[in-house]
Amino acid sequence: MPKFGGFLPSRIVRTSAIVAAGSFLAISTMTPSAAVGQDECAHPDILSTFGEVAYIDHSDEGAGPGDNRVLIHHLTDEDGDDVGFAHVLSTVMHSPESGESGETHIHLEGTVHLDDGVLHWSDVQTLFDPTDTSRTAEETFEAVVTGGTGAFRHASGVIHGEPLGDGAFSISFDISCNG
DSSP states (O other), rough: OOOBBBBBOOOOOHHHHHHHHHHHHSSSSSOTTOOOOOOOOOOEEEEEEEEEEEEEOSSSSSSTTTTTEEEEEEEEEETSSSEEEEEEEEOOOOOOTTTTTTOEEEEEEEEEEEEEEEEEEEEEEEEEEEOTOOOOOOSEEEEEEEEESGGGGOEEEEEEEEEEEEEEEEEEEEOOOOO
C-alpha cells in the first residue's frame, strides 16, 4: 500500500461507493430549499408619521459617539388606514467635520412591520441635534433593505423617503424578494 506523507491512509473509498452515492442522489426527491424567493414582494406607497423618540446618552453630556435615538413611526395607507409601524435605532457616529457644520452623522437600523411581513433596512443620515427628540430628519433618504420575513423573505432593494413636513414622509419601495 502506498504511503502519503509518511502515513498510511486509514481508509480507501472504492469507486463503487461513489457511484452508489451518486445514484441515490439522482433518484431521491429533490425539493426547493428555503433560499428560494417569492415572485413578488412589492408594497404600495405608505405614509410614515412621527411617533415617539427617546434619546439615550452614553457619553459625556450632549451628543457623542455611541449615543442612541430609539424611534417609532406610525404607517398608514393612502386612505389613512393603519398598516403598521416602523422601529428605528440610530447610533451617533464620529463626524469628520464635527464642530464646523454642526451636523452629526447617525447610523440607522430599522424594521418596517406590515401585515404580510417585516422589512429590515439600514441607512446613514445627518442631524443637527440628535438630542432633540421633538423632531426627526427632514431630508429625502434612501435606505438599503437588508432582508425581511413573511412576504418579504429574502428582500433586497431600497426604501425611498420623501419628507412632507412635521416629521411625515411618503415612503415608497423598490424591492425584490428573489433569494
